[in-house]
Amino acid sequence: MRPAAVLALIALAGCGGSTAPSGTGAKEAARTYFEALTRADDPAAYSQVAAESRKRVNVDRFAALARTYRQGLGFHPAAVHVTSCDERGDTAIAHVTLTGAGSHRHRYKDAVTLRREPDGWRVELAATFGRPVAR
DSSP states (O other): OOHHHHHHHHHHHTTSSOOSOOOSSHHHHHHHHHHHHHTTOHHHHHTTBOHHHHHHSOHHHHHHHHHHHHHHHSSOOOEEEEEEEEEETTEEEEEEEEEEOSSSOEEEEEEEEEEEETTEEEEEOOTTTTSOOOO
16 A cells, blocks of 8 residues: 555544544533533523523523423433534534433433524523423
């Protein structure tokens, strides 16, 4: 094999890692939001909310909606798993699974839309955020 071909293969393979882009931070923003939300740190969760959503929902209303959201889960989440995050331009959709322990294993799946703002990715609150979940 020619030395140039060997170098090209090494460059493509790297050090065993992927050469695909790792994302722009939307996945991390979703994780940060849900981690704060599930540990009842409403100010930290609200800091991850997009500007348009903040115009509709102030911090006090957010805290009340977040409390209803947590109560509707029916368990205390111990872990947040962002199972996928599809970024398309300045919009992303993150799929999240919340899990917790107890007499039965508990799991809740959710999804959020994120928008890229000048200071980073932020979560858009759905119109249904904080409404009781029908089980």
